[in-house]
Amino acid sequence: xxxxxxxxxxxxxxxxxxxxxxxxxxxxxxxxxxxxxxxxxxxxxxxxxxxxxxxxxxxxxxxxxxxxxxxxxxxxxxxxxxxxxxxxxxxxxxxxxxxxxxxxxxxxxxxxxxxxxxxxxxxxxxxxxxxxxxxxxxxxxxxxxxxxxxxxxxxxxxxxxxxxxxxxxxxxxxxxxxxxxxxxxxxxxxxxxxxxxxxxxxxxxxxxxxxxxxxxxxxxxxxxxx
Amino acid sequence: xxxxxxxxxxxxxxxxxxxxxxxxxxxxxxxxxxxxxxxxxxxxxxxxxxxxxxxxxxxxxxxxxxxxxxxxxxxxxxxxxxxxxxxxxxxxxxxxxxxxxxxxxxxxxxxxxxxxxxxxxxxxxxxxxxxxxxxxxxxxxxxxxxxxxxxxxxxxxxxxxxxxxxxxxxxxxxxxxxxxxxxxxxxxxxxxxxxxxxxxxxxxxxxxxxxxxxxxxxxxxxxxxxxxxxxxxxxxxxxxxxxxxxxx
Numbered sequence: 001x002x003x004x005x006x007x008x009x010x011x012x013x014x015x016x017x018x019x020x021x022x023x024x025x026x027x028x029x030x031x032x033x034x035x036x037x038x039x040x041x042x043x044x045x046x047x048x049x050x051x052x053x054x055x056x057x058x059x060x061x062x063x064x065x066x067x068x069x070x071x072x073x074x075x076x077x078x079x080x081x082x083x084x085x086x087x088x089x090x091x092x093x094x095x096x097x098x099x100x101x102x103x104x105x106x107x108x109x110x111x112x113x114x115x116x117x118x119x120x121x122x123x124x125x126x127x128x129x130x131x132x133x134x135x136x137x138x139x140x141x142x143x144x145x146x147x148x149x150x151x152x153x154x155x156x157x158x159x160x161x162x163x164x165x166x167x168x169x170x171x172x173x174x175x176x177x178x179x180x181x182x183x184x185x186x187x188x189x190x191x192x193x194x195x196x197x198x199x200x201x202x203x204x205x206x207x208x209x210x211x212x213x214x215x216x217x218x219x220x221x222x223x224x225x226x
Numbered sequence: 227x228x229x230x231x232x233x234x235x236x237x238x239x240x241x242x243x244x245x246x247x248x249x250x251x252x253x254x255x256x257x258x259x260x261x262x263x264x265x266x267x268x269x270x271x272x273x274x275x276x277x278x279x280x281x282x283x284x285x286x287x288x289x290x291x292x293x294x295x296x297x298x299x300x301x302x303x304x305x306x307x308x309x310x311x312x313x314x315x316x317x318x319x320x321x322x323x324x325x326x327x328x329x330x331x332x333x334x335x336x337x338x339x340x341x342x343x344x345x346x347x348x349x350x351x352x353x354x355x356x357x358x359x360x361x362x363x364x365x366x367x368x369x370x371x372x373x374x375x376x377x378x379x380x381x382x383x384x385x386x387x388x389x390x391x392x393x394x395x396x397x398x399x400x401x402x403x404x405x406x407x408x409x410x411x412x413x414x415x416x417x418x419x420x421x422x423x424x425x426x427x428x429x430x431x432x433x434x435x436x437x438x439x440x441x442x443x444x445x446x447x448x449x450x451x452x453x454x455x456x457x458x459x460x461x462x463x464x465x466x467x468x469x470x471x472x473x474x
Contacts, residue, residue: 127335
């Protein structure tokens with residue numbers, strides 16, 4: 001029933017789009033991470049005005065579907081802001097992924113920051129560090145260690161979500177499979193190939209995560225008491 | 227008071243919500259003096275230290291260190307930072323930076339706060355580590371150090387800052403009994419080196435032998451203060467007498 005030869009033939013065609021999928025994911029991840037760190041610090045330090053703005057931002061991007069957000073950026077925004085007419089599908093997808101996942105990552109990064117023991121803040125202040133120095137030198141490095149395994153989860157999520165870029169007319173793995181299937185009518189084989197490639201990529205990432213977790217545990221510092 | 231004292235508190239008052247914890251503290255510490263604060267639990271001793279470097283903000287009172295004097299109620303961010311940069315603090319829970327090695331814990335304040343070049347700060351940290359007999363643990367993270375070792379690093383971190391005033395908040399209270407001796411020995415050396423310091427402590431032996439002056443606190447006020455031999459042998463206030471009878 002399944003045409004294995006067709007699948008074998010299709011595999012290299014789809015694999016050519018792995019770099020695009022992976023590139024979109026990495027780019028969105030970096031953007032989301034930077035934005036999430038900024039949002040989390042604003043939230044933790046309760047910086048006036050910025051804190052409220054960050055709250056609305058996080059609430060909106062967590063409270064609406066990613067697909068709706070992508071359509072808003074790609075199809076909606078150009079009608080309001082002419083500069084967005086020139087936006088291409090890849091850019092719109094990466095922008096949407098960045099903002100969407102930044103909102104999620106900001107909240108879990110905030111949790112990681114608040115999880116750092118209170119005496120670490122006090123010790124940093126007591127040696128005369130400013131709030132910024134305390135955050136950069138003492139708190140964020142400790143929060144990052146807790147956050148690292150979770151980060152892989154988010155990356156997996158982003159990687160899989162790049163497939164939505166196909167709804168903005170981007171020919172990535174999913175888009176390529178759709179085109180092939182439309183010609184050959186072999187929908188099952190085509191999408192199965194895409195699924196398997198995603199699955200393998202995510203499996204590899206899960207191994208990386210497990211390794212990260214073991215490493216974190218070994219270097220776990222826990223409290224400061226012996 | 228200010229001017230003649232190395233460091234002082236004047237009229238310091240602190241409430242937590244509706245509960246008064248410090249009810250007007252006046253304390254003058256001479257340069258090079260070691261003052262031990264003793265008294266029952268929950269009497270505001272630790273809060274007094276924590277208000278001194280603004281880990282807590284008192285609602286009223288003046289805080290003076292050297293030629294710097296600020297109003298604790300209205301102190302600006304810059305004034306808070308300036309006070310903190312003239313003090314060093316030793317925590318009951320050690321509070322070593324968990325993401326830094328022993329050496330980095332000591333060097334961190336020198337590079338980040340004082341702007342000392344890394345190599346010079348590392349050299350200074352190593353020299354202190356050698357001095358306190360912990361050079362072999364320079365690259366250990368706090369989680370791999372014993373409680374006694376962690377607290378010695380905590381004191382070393384404070385020593386490195388060469389602060390005008392060192393505040394020590396029950397530095398031996400969290401320690402297993404086996405480690406208390408080595409920490410007290412280091413505190414004695416710091417005091418003998420002429421460091422101006424205020425120590426909140428339950429170690430009556432330390433207060434008696436090392437402190438230049440003992441301050442007895444109860445109910446958020448200083449009840450009595452004087453040279454250790456007088457406080458311990460001839461306390462005048464009945465509350466001091468009752469407390470000393472319980473702990474000695």
